[in-house]
Amino acid sequence: WKANYWKPLQTGLNCDQGDTKVVKNLTGLPEDHFKKPQVELQIPLSPWRAASEEGVPTIKVSDVIIPQSFTESERPLIVEGAGGLYVPINETEITSHLIEHLDLPTILVARSGLGTLNHTLLSIEHMKSRGIKIAGIVLNGEINTGNAETIQHFAPDVPIIAQIPHQKDGDLESLIELVPSIDKI
Numbered sequence: 001w002k003a004n005y006w007k008p009l010q011t012g013l014n015c016d017q018g019d020t021k022v023v024k025n026l027t028g029l030p031e032d033h034f035k036k037p038q039v040e041l042q043i044p045l046s047p048w049r050a051a052s053e054e055g056v057p058t059i060k061v062s063d064v065i066i067p068q069s070f071t072e073s074e075r076p077l078i079v080e081g082a083g084g085l086y087v088p089i090n091e092t093e094i095t096s097h098l099i100e101h102l103d104l105p106t107i108l109v110a111r112s113g114l115g116t117l118n119h120t121l122l123s124i125e126h127m128k129s130r131g132i133k134i135a136g137i138v139l140n141g142e143i144n145t146g147n148a149e150t151i152q153h154f155a156p157d158v159p160i161i162a163q164i165p166h167q168k169d170g171d172l173e174s175l176i177e178l179v180p181s182i183d184k185i
């Protein structure tokens, strides 16, 4: 999609390079497609726990602001969360509140294998109950037609955008054809 990319809240930098670097390296997109996270924390925990253990002031969802250069950009913007929908950002706010605040359609990325039905269908129900617009689902891992069909059965109104198998040799080019063009989303 040659999109801009932003991860507003990043935790776990003491043991991980962080998703912005990972996406930069995987995509090879130029520097101006990226902005650093608004909050960077060291401990690999939820933003709430990491901030409180690191003595960083409470992160308020309403303080998270998409960088102006991205709101003014012609390119699509991918905003990546930290963990899942129910991951706490502070004592009372979770990632769903951040989605509502930023008012963006959401792509749910899930595993393809055993365990995904429960996680994915609960996440879909949660998003629907909060009025979050679901752009679709991406299933990562070994192609699992049965699970994809079961998700479609229980959530026929939610499209599965793509099913992406593991790519051990790092040849990402061959996966691009599995991703539909963004105007089909």
Ligand SMILES: C[C@@H]1NC(=O)N[C@@H]1CCCCCC(=O)O
Binding pocket: 009, 010, 011, 012, 043, 044, 045, 046, 047, 081, 082, 083, 084, 087
């Ligand atoms: C450590 C990782 N860093 C990050 O930015 N996302 C992850 C945070 C995951 C939090 C999961 C909380 C849970 O569900 O237990």
